[in-house]
Structure formats: C-alpha cells, structure tokens
Amino acid sequence: MARALINVPAKSKRGEIIEIKTLMSHPMETGFRPGMDGQLIPRDIIEKFVCTYNGEVVFSAQLYPAITANPFISFTTIATDSGTLVFSWTDNKGDMQVQTASIQVE
Amino acid sequence: MGPDTQAMQKDDLANPGMLSVLEGDALWKAPVGASQKSCASCHGDAPQTMKGVAARYPAFDEATQAPIDLAGRIIQCRAERQGAAPPQREGRELLALTSYVAHQSRDLAIAPPQDSRLASARAQGAALYSTRMGQLNFSCAQCHDDNAGGHLGAAPIPQAHPTGYPIYRLEWQALGSLQRRFRNCLSGMRAEPISAGSADAIALELFLMDRAAGMKIETPAVRP
Numbered sequence: 200m201a202r203a204l205i206n207v208p209a210k211s212k213r214g215e216i217i218e219i220k221t222l223m224s225h226p227m228e229t230g231f232r233p234g235m236d237g238q239l240i241p242r243d244i245i246e247k248f249v250c251t252y253n254g255e256v257v258f259s260a261q262l263y264p265a266i267t268a269n270p271f272i273s274f275t276t277i278a279t280d281s282g283t284l285v286f287s288w289t290d291n292k293g294d295m296q297v298q299t300a301s302i303q304v305e
Numbered sequence: 306m307g308p309d310t311q312a313m314q315k316d317d318l319a320n321p322g323m324l325s326v327l328e329g330d331a332l333w334k335a336p337v338g339a340s341q342k343s344c345a346s347c348h349g350d351a352p353q354t355m356k357g358v359a360a361r362y363p364a365f366d367e368a369t370q371a372p373i374d375l376a377g378r379i380i381q382c383r384a385e386r387q388g389a390a391p392p393q394r395e396g397r398e399l400l401a402l403t404s405y406v407a408h409q410s411r412d413l414a415i416a417p418p419q420d421s422r423l424a425s426a427r428a429q430g431a432a433l434y435s436t437r438m439g440q441l442n443f444s445c446a447q448c449h450d451d452n453a454g455g456h457l458g459a460a461p462i463p464q465a466h467p468t469g470y471p472i473y474r475l476e477w478q479a480l481g482s483l484q485r486r487f488r489n490c491l492s493g494m495r496a497e498p499i500s501a502g503s504a505d506a507i508a509l510e511l512f513l514m515d516r517a518a519g520m521k522i523e524t525p526a527v528r529p
Contacts, residue, residue, distance in 0.1 A: 224327075268321070269324060
C-alpha cells in the first residue's frame with residue numbers, strides 16, 4: 200500500500216554533488232498510543248532506510264518511533280556513473296518496500 | 306503559517322499531501338464496483354476534466370435538490386455510478402480522491418456558483434459563522450474576523466479560508482477535510498461538533514468559499 204515520492208536529478212555531471220529527496224507514505228505508528236478501545240495500537244514503523252547507487256550503499260538511516268508519519272529523507276551523494284539508485288524502506292515486521300530511480304551522468 | 310510550513314507546502318516532494326494526490330491518481334484509474342468502471346472511464350483525463358471543479362464547489366445537486374460538497378459528489382459517483390461501496394467520510398480513499406480532484410484546481414481562483422438555489426444555505430452558513438456557540442460562548446467570527454492575525458496560545462489565528470483542503474495537518478500527522486477542521490474548532494469552543502456531510506457543515510463551507518471568492522486553491526496545503 201505504501202508509496203513513495205523520489206526526486207533524483209535525471210542528468211548530472213560527473214563529480215557533481217546531487218541532492219536526493221524521498222518522501223515515504225507511512226503511518227509511523229509509535230506503539231505507545233491507545234486507540235479508541237483503550238488498547239495500544241500496535242507499532243508500525245519503518246526501521247531502516249537504505250539507498251544504494253549501482254550496488255553500493257551511499258546512505259542509510261535507522262528510524263525510531265518519535266519520527267513523523269510520512270518521513271521525508273533528503274541527502275546528497277556524488278554523481279559517479281550512470282546507473283540505478285535503489286531505495287528500500289524496511290518496517291518493524293520485516294516487510295520491505297523497494298523503489299528505483301535511474302540517473303544519467305555525463 | 307511559518308516559513309517552514311510554507312516551504313514544505315510549496316515543494317511537491319516535501320509536501321506529504323502529495324502522497325495522497327498520488328494515491329488518488331491510482332484510484333482514479335482503477336475499475337471498481339459492479340460497473341467495473343473507473344472514474345477515468347467516464348471523466349477521462351482529470352487534469353483536463355476536473356480543472357476548476359473544486360473552485361466552484363459546494364454546488365447545487367439536482368438529484369437531491371440540496372447543496373452538495375465535492376466529497377459528497379465523489380461519494381455519489383462511486384456509489385451510484387460505479388456501483389461500489391460508498392467511501393467513508395474522512396477515510397483514506399475519499400481523502401485521496403478528493404485531494405486528487407481538488408489538486409487539479411491548484412492556483413485557480415475560487416469561483417462560487419451564482420446559483421440562487423444556494424442562497425439560503427449560504428445565508429445559513431453565514432449565520433452559523435457569527436453565532437456564539439458552546440460552553441465558551443465564542444463565534445467563529447470572533448476569532449477569525451475580530452482576532453485574525455492574533456494568537457490563541459502559541460497558534461496564530463488565521464482568517465479561516467478554505468483554500469487548501471483537504472490539508473495535510475502536521476498536528477494530525479495526516480490529511481483531513483475542511484469539515485474535520487470545523488470539528489477541531491468546534492471542540493475547542495466546547496460546542497457540539499457538526500457531523501461531516503451534514504447540511505450545517507456544507508452551509509458553513511458554502512459561506513467560507515463565497516467569502517474566499519477570488520483566492521487561489523492550494524490543495525494539498527500544509528498546516529501546523
């Protein structure tokens with residue numbers, strides 16, 4: 200069900216610093232909140248975010264219950280070669296969402 | 306609204322409301338219900354056919370001979386024309402479809418219909434807006450006209466314009482409708498909340514849209 204918005208510059212020059220932005224649709228339910236019935240709503244959060252660039256990890260992050268719903272993560276890397284960026288978000292049940300973007304480096 | 310919130314709203318990649326618009330886009334194209342028709346089967350390409358629609362809602366509904374809001378129209382299409390289960394008010398599906406449709410009017414000026422059949426409901430909305438209600442005995446106008454620009458605790462008091470709905474509200478951590486926003490203010494006033502889709506809620510919406518005529522639609526707006 201989850202969806203993500205990703206922005207990677209479609210083209211860039213070799214050696215250039217590029218900014219990558221990701222916005223993931225996710226409730227980030229902390230597990231600390233009682234629901235209407237007084238029972239705690241089970242925890243449902245993304246725990247790990249990883250971005251690989253042509254197979255190499257260029258950014259990763261560990262997420263915790265205090266992080267907002269629909270987490271926005273932005274970071275920079277250096278455009279080295281044309282290829283593929285793979286983004287993955289893994290939740291506390293171990294389910295992984297994967298999305299890819301391609302980049303052209305001249 | 307502070308500069309951070311404005312920046313978040315302006316950047317489509319940082320605006321969490323855009324996730325809902327994206328979901329609405331997928332729902333728009335998906336066949337559902339007994340008819341196995343999608344919204345697109347009848348309405349085609351939303352950026353063309355839905356452009357400006359949100360700017361002239363609520364409108365007068367011939368079928369029920371009463372004013373109807375945009376969400377109500379979508380419920381009607383889904384239930385009666387697609388033969389699917391009517392989506393829940395404030396549910397994820399309806400918010401996604403409503404934000405997708407309203408987003409097609411972003412940057413267009415609000416242009417309330419000049420339909421005399423809406424006049425009495427609009428007047429009812431205007432009356433509600435300036436009626437003192439609840440245990441605190443406040444009217445909407447006392448905050449949003451008399452004290453707009455001031456503060457309620459730490460929160461700046463806005464002019465109550467309905468330009469950005471459904472909005473992504475940071476406090477809700479989610480998207481919500483104008484009518485949910487009304488319920489927030491009403492519970493702050495310790496008044497009886499107006500239920501979503503009710504005649505009173507649509508009347509208030511009609512009045513606020515008329516009051517905001519000419520202002521630009523921002524959907525999906527981000528609010529604190």
